[in-house]
Amino acid sequence: MDPKMLTEGIVAGRREAGQLADAFEDLHPPLSEHEALVAADRCYFCHDAPCTVACPTDIDIPLFIRQIATGTPEAAARTILSQNILGGMCARVCPTETLCEEVCVRETAEGKPVVIGQLQRFATDTLMAADEHPFERAPSTGKRIAVVGAGPAGLACAHRLAMKGHDVVVYDARPKAGGLNEYGIAAYKTVDGFAQAEVNWLMKIGGITLQNGKALGADLSLDDLKAEHDAVFLGVGLGGVNALGVPGDDKDGVRDAVDFIAELRQVSDLAALPVGRDVVVIGGGMTAVDAAVQAKLLGALNVIMVYRRGKDRLSASDFEQDLAASRGVRIITNAQPVAVHGNGAVREVEFAFTDDDLKPTGQNFRLPADQLFRAIGQTLIADGLPDLDGRKIAVTGAGRTSVSGVWAGGDCAAGGDDLTVTAVAEGRDAAEDIHARLMG
Amino acid sequence: MADLTTDFVGIKSPNPFWLASAPPTDKEYNVRRAFEAGWGGVVWKTLGEDPPIVNVNGPRYGAIWGADRRLLGLNNIELITDRPLEVNLREIKAVKRDYPDRAVVVSLMVPCEEEAWKKILPLVEETGADGVELNFGCPHGMSERGMGSAVGQVPEYIEMVTRWVKQYTRMPCIVKLTPNITDVRKPAAAAHAGGADAVSLINTINSITGVDLDIFAPEPTIDGKGAHGGYCGPAVKPIALNMVAEIARSPEMKGLPISGIGGVTTWKDAAEFMVLGAGNVQVCTAAMTYGFKVVQEMISGLSQFMDEKGLTDTSELIGRAVPNISDWQHLNLNYVTKAEIDQDLCISCGRCYAACEDTSHQAIAMSDDRVFTVKDEECVACNLCVNVCPVEDCITMVEMQPGQTDPRTGQKVVKDYANWTTHPNNPGAVKAAE
Numbered sequence: 001m002d003p004k005m006l007t008e009g010i011v012a013g014r015r016e017a018g019q020l021a022d023a024f025e026d027l028h029p030p031l032s033e034h035e036a037l038v039a040a041d042r043c044y045f046c047h048d049a050p051c052t053v054a055c056p057t058d059i060d061i062p063l064f065i066r067q068i069a070t071g072t073p074e075a076a077a078r079t080i081l082s083q084n085i086l087g088g089m090c091a092r093v094c095p096t097e098t099l100c101e102e103v104c105v106r107e108t109a110e111g112k113p114v115v116i117g118q119l120q121r122f123a124t125d126t127l128m129a130a131d132e133h134p135f136e137r138a139p140s141t142g143k144r145i146a147v148v149g150a151g152p153a154g155l156a157c158a159h160r161l162a163m164k165g166h167d168v169v170v171y172d173a174r175p176k177a178g179g180l181n182e183y184g185i186a187a188y189k190t191v192d193g194f195a196q197a198e199v200n201w202l203m204k205i206g207g208i209t210l211q212n213g214k215a216l217g218a219d220l221s222l223d224d225l226k227a228e229h230d231a232v233f234l235g236v237g238l239g240g241v242n243a244l245g246v247p248g249d250d251k252d253g254v255r256d257a258v259d260f261i262a263e264l265r266q267v268s269d270l271a272a273l274p275v276g277r278d279v280v281v282i283g284g285g286m287t288a289v290d291a292a293v294q295a296k297l298l299g300a301l302n303v304i305m306v307y308r309r310g311k312d313r314l315s316a317s318d319f320e321q322d323l324a325a326s327r328g329v330r331i332i333t334n335a336q337p338v339a340v341h342g343n344g345a346v347r348e349v350e351f352a353f354t355d356d357d358l359k360p361t362g363q364n365f366r367l368p369a370d371q372l373f374r375a376i377g378q379t380l381i382a383d384g385l386p387d388l389d390g391r392k393i394a395v396t397g398a399g400r401t402s403v404s405g406v407w408a409g410g411d412c413a414a415g416g417d418d419l420t421v422t423a424v425a426e427g428r429d430a431a432e433d434i435h436a437r438l439m440g
Numbered sequence: 441m442a443d444l445t446t447d448f449v450g451i452k453s454p455n456p457f458w459l460a461s462a463p464p465t466d467k468e469y470n471v472r473r474a475f476e477a478g479w480g481g482v483v484w485k486t487l488g489e490d491p492p493i494v495n496v497n498g499p500r501y502g503a504i505w506g507a508d509r510r511l512l513g514l515n516n517i518e519l520i521t522d523r524p525l526e527v528n529l530r531e532i533k534a535v536k537r538d539y540p541d542r543a544v545v546v547s548l549m550v551p552c553e554e555e556a557w558k559k560i561l562p563l564v565e566e567t568g569a570d571g572v573e574l575n576f577g578c579p580h581g582m583s584e585r586g587m588g589s590a591v592g593q594v595p596e597y598i599e600m601v602t603r604w605v606k607q608y609t610r611m612p613c614i615v616k617l618t619p620n621i622t623d624v625r626k627p628a629a630a631a632h633a634g635g636a637d638a639v640s641l642i643n644t645i646n647s648i649t650g651v652d653l654d655i656f657a658p659e660p661t662i663d664g665k666g667a668h669g670g671y672c673g674p675a676v677k678p679i680a681l682n683m684v685a686e687i688a689r690s691p692e693m694k695g696l697p698i699s700g701i702g703g704v705t706t707w708k709d710a711a712e713f714m715v716l717g718a719g720n721v722q723v724c725t726a727a728m729t730y731g732f733k734v735v736q737e738m739i740s741g742l743s744q745f746m747d748e749k750g751l752t753d754t755s756e757l758i759g760r761a762v763p764n765i766s767d768w769q770h771l772n773l774n775y776v777t778k779a780e781i782d783q784d785l786c787i788s789c790g791r792c793y794a795a796c797e798d799t800s801h802q803a804i805a806m807s808d809d810r811v812f813t814v815k816d817e818e819c820v821a822c823n824l825c826v827n828v829c830p831v832e833d834c835i836t837m838v839e840m841q842p843g844q845t846d847p848r849t850g851q852k853v854v855k856d857y858a859n860w861t862t863h864p865n866n867p868g869a870v871k872a873a874e
């Protein structure tokens with residue numbers, strides 16, 4: 001065994017470069033042309049296809065699969081991208097096992113769906129490899145629209161608006177565009193700098209100006225944006241993180257999972273990224289799984305994910321749970337943290353077993369930990385935003401907020417799942433609504 | 441983006457994909473939905489005289505399937521429209537009024553009597569339809585009554601009826617041919633002689649798709665008996681392509697527009713019909729199998745293909761392969777190829793070996809560790825191994841270059857073209873001038 005595997009504490013270089021490269025390679029290697037044809041042949045071209053109904057962006061899935069089957073993946077890509085401009089990213093990150101593929105009639109019949117996500121990637125990769133942007137802008141309308149947030153929601157909104165002939169300025173607080181595509185998605189789902197490549201490709205529509213390092217709040221106010229533009233779209237995502245709220249929560253080695261992942265996504269040399277030997281992740285969603293799996297891939301010896309409710313309530317899909325298990329992550333359910341122990345830095349995390357109503361059973365246990373990740377949900381930083389509905393921006397129809405002329409979509413807006421594809425759908429639909437309102 | 445607009449005998453349509461006269465075009469409800477889905481035109485389900493015919497009340501279709509129950513061939517014993525003439529005419533008029541940019545052609549079948557045609561043609565003309573198609577092809581039921589393929593099998597009748605039609609209407613007249621004949625050029629030439637503006641082909645092929653082995657009766661079975669039906673779908677495409685090609689390359693019918701029908705299922709099928717001379721295509725079974733939406737793949741596929749080939753207008757596509765349709769006797773006998781197996785792609789199934797060893801030329805060697813290689817000294821380049829190999833592009837035919845020696849014959853490959861007409865083994869060979 002590599003001796004660094006056993007080193008205590010949060011250290012870099014637990015695995016060699018070669019091992020790391022293997023560990024972080026593409027989760028689903030791209031289909032070859034032959035594999036794509038074989039996979040496409042399985043589609044029944046269902047009427048009013050359940051897969052399309054399940055897709056938040058309503059991609060005409062049987063049509064694009066047929067276009068692949070008949071040797072025109074470029075046409076397939078146009079079918080996909082006309083509904084979902086981030087179809088390339090969605091092909092990689094969508095939890096298809098709970099969306100289109102879950103309802104594929106061949107899943108029903110044989111327990112083996114048509115591999116829709118991988119086929120979608122085959123089509124969009126083919127088109128993007130040809131460096132082709134398949135859409136053109138309509139004649140200029142002279143309208144100017146501000147989009148705040150260059151995540152999936154903001155980008156989808158900006159692209160659709162640009163296509164309709166509007167001029168769009170996209171403001172983002174971070175140095176790079178892409179939102180969680182760039183800073184959040186697990187590295188093995190979007191390898192080889194795909195997120196930035198996709199943003200660059202999307203920008204080829206023209207008419208979109210990106211302004212990075214501009215934050216609503218610190219650098220811009222909603223009132224100013226409204227005054228200077230014909231409409232404003234907010235796609236700021238969820239910038240905050242829920243606190244654990246247990247004693248010792250502030251010890252060294254305790255960190256937000258999303259920060260760890262963002263750092264991992266940006267680091268140029270994974271061997272230089274420090275990670276603990278005994279890592280505990282608290283949470284039961286995609287973020288928890290991604291943090292746990294990537295910590296393990298970096299070389300952590302023990303990685304344990306702890307979730308406070310039962311296994312059936314885990315929001316990570318079966319596929320993701322299996323992925324975590326296959327990478328050596330242990331998942332403990334029905335346990336909630338009560339204290340973080342350690343002298344300055346975390347040494348142990350104490351949990352109480354809970355029943356399904358989250359009532360402590362009276363049994364406690366401790367897990368050794370030199371690194372603890374919080375992954376118990378992100379929250380909206382709501383200063384200066386339109387009215388909220390619960391903890392997110394209240395919207396009606398296609399993203400209309402309480403402030404006239406201001407729309408919102410994606411994770412920051414109420415309703416819908418917090419998924420890339422949902423953010424794209426909401427951004428696109430808001431763009432259509434803005435267009436109708438401005439031109440109507 | 442390539443322009444898919446077509447002008448077929450003066451009838452314009454936004455794309456060359458028309459629905460053939462059949463159930464998909466049986467009524468206004470269908471045709472409106474077809475146009476909404478993007479079809480460029482329709483040939484309305486064949487109209488006849490009143491009172492309308494009746495259909496059987498049991499199953500009218502039989503089928504054959506490929507792997508994964510993919511429908512390959514469909515057989516039917518349906519007759520022409522079973523709805524009153526007046527209803528159809530009213531609906532045709534309404535549809536044409538609402539979709540002026542789409543082609544609406546009306547298929548007709550009335551008895552072989554001048555009066556019958558003289559009577560129905562003005563009624564059709566009044567609907568504003570773009571043309572008529574004469575159904576001389578239906579091979580079941582109607583043929584027993586002296587119509588459909590019973591007319592289509594007698595060139596003199598075809599010519600006679602076509603003349604009447606040209607006499608009594610100004611509408612373009614397309615004659616739909618039956619494949620249930622030996623030489624399709626004869627009925628096509630008769631239509632041409634009668635003044636037809638175009639021919640369309642093929643209608644369905646006489647067929648029995650299967651037999652119920654419990655009751656010993658052909659399928660589909662109506663109360664213990666079965667009648668032959670008409671066969672269509674992907675399985676008939678090769679037959680239809682050949683018939684289209686025969687007409688397209690016939691000097692007597694040069695320039696006669698052809699509407700290609702028979703097994704068109706994807707854009708590729710359509711492109712094949714068109715390069716072999718069809719000015720447009722008609723589709724029935726693919727729509728009946730997958731619904732009207734298939735046309736969207738046909739449209740995107742054909743326009744992408746044309747873009748890739750640098751073609752901007754369908755007229756550049758039509759007939760492009762016709763100069764390359766040849767008689768066997770004119771094929772170049774000095775063209776020599778050998779099969780080659782790509783060892784990286786080979787999955788070692790051994791199908792090429794079984795095929796060649798048992799039924800061809802014993803030209804594939806198999807090693808103890810299942811490596812398959814071609815013996816050039818035995819390979820006659822028949823292509824059977826390529827066709828039975830489950831891996832696309834694993835076995836390919838590699839052309840031998842002039843100057844190389846063919847290890848099978850021991851002869852040098854020569855550059856010059858030479859065919860059977862001058863071959864020494866041909867008793868009737870034309871001697872080259874001394």
Ligand SMILES: Cc1cc2nc3c(=O)[nH]c(=O)nc-3n(C[C@H](O)[C@H](O)[C@H](O)COP(=O)(O)OP(=O)(O)OC[C@H]3O[C@@H](n4cnc5c(N)ncnc54)[C@H](O)[C@@H]3O)c2cc1C
Nearest residue numbers: 149151152153173179180215216237410411418419420423
């Ligand atoms: C770790 C992790 C893994 C995930 N994995 C998946 C997955 O595999 N599949 C999936 O479908 N979904 C996944 N998700 C969810 C998905 O990433 C989000 O639902 C999606 O990115 C939401 O898009 P958005 O545009 O609403 O917000 P974001 O992607 O969060 O983008 C918001 C953008 O707004 C910017 N911004 C924020 N505040 C301001 C401000 N004040 N001023 C200016 N700009 C601002 C941010 O910098 C960011 O660029 C994951 C999420 C996380 C956290």
Ligand SMILES: Cc1cc2nc3c(=O)[nH]c(=O)nc-3n(C[C@H](O)[C@H](O)[C@H](O)COP(=O)(O)O)c2cc1C
Nearest residue numbers: 460461462486516575643672673702703723724725
């Ligand atoms: C059920 C059925 C009914 C048909 N009825 C007619 C008809 O009324 N008139 C006609 O000209 N052809 C008729 N046809 C033949 C089709 O128009 C077409 O020529 C044939 O099906 C071949 O095309 P395909 O392989 O695309 O199906 C019928 C075919 C089917 C399957």
Ligand code: SF4
Nearest residue numbers: 043044046051104105
């Ligand atoms: S549900 Fe499955 S089989 Fe049906 S259209 Fe969608 S991918 Fe094809």
